[in-house]
Amino acid sequence: MxxxxxxxxxxxxxxxxxxxxxxxxxxxxxxxxxxxxxxITLVRVTSNFYAFQxxxxxxxxxxxxxxxxxxxxxxxxxxxxxxxxxxxxxxxxACPDLETFPTQLTDKGLEISIP
Ligand code: FES
Numbered sequence: 576m577x578x579x580x581x582x583x584x585x586x587x588x589x590x591x592x593x594x595x596x597x598x599x600x601x602x603x604x605x606x607x608x609x610x611x612x613x614x615i616t617l618v619r620v621t622s623n624f625y626a627f628q629x630x631x632x633x634x635x636x637x638x639x640x641x642x643x644x645x646x647x648x649x650x651x652x653x654x655x656x657x658x659x660x661x662x663x664x665x666x667x668x669a670c671p672d673l674e675t676f677p678t679q680l681t682d683k684g685l686e687i688s689i690p
Contacts (some may be wrong), residue, residue: 583690584677585611590684597622600685605649607639610689614639615676617687618660620647625660626676626687633670 587610590596600606606617607629614629616639627649631638636653643649648657648666656668663673679686 584688585690586686586688587611588684588686592684593680593682596624596680596685600624603643605639605641605643607637608687610687613689615687615689616641616649617678618643618649620660622680624678624680624685626678627658627660627663627673628675631656631670632665632673633668638673 590599600619602619602621604619608615608617615626616629617624617626620643629637629639631651631653633651633656634653636651638649638651640652641649647660649660650657656670657666658664658673659666663675665672677688
């Protein structure tokens with residue numbers, strides 16, 4: 576996992592309230608979002624949201640077309656490498672971990688911080 580100093584992070588907010596976000600993004604869903612110039616994969620597991628890079632560090636397949644398993648892992652659609660959505664750690668496969676981005680569900684919506 577790559578960590579950035581907070582002062583270089585830009586914060587984006589999706590939705591307008593907690594309820595609007597929970598309604599907009601169903602449980603166990605995998606979405607593509609674009610923030611600034613970055614393609615991001617956003618997943619929801621119960622009421623938790625995780626954001627990480629849009630493309631697989633192995634050969635660049637779109638992770639937002641992947642699927643979630645019961646161990647909170649995203650499965651890449653191309654070679655089925657698996658990554659923990661919480662930490663970005665590669666769990667099956669030989670490639671770097673995912674770049675992850677902090678998220679926080681607030682009364683104003685879902686905040687995602689991007690370097
Ligand atoms: S491109 Fe994702 S596992 Fe190969």
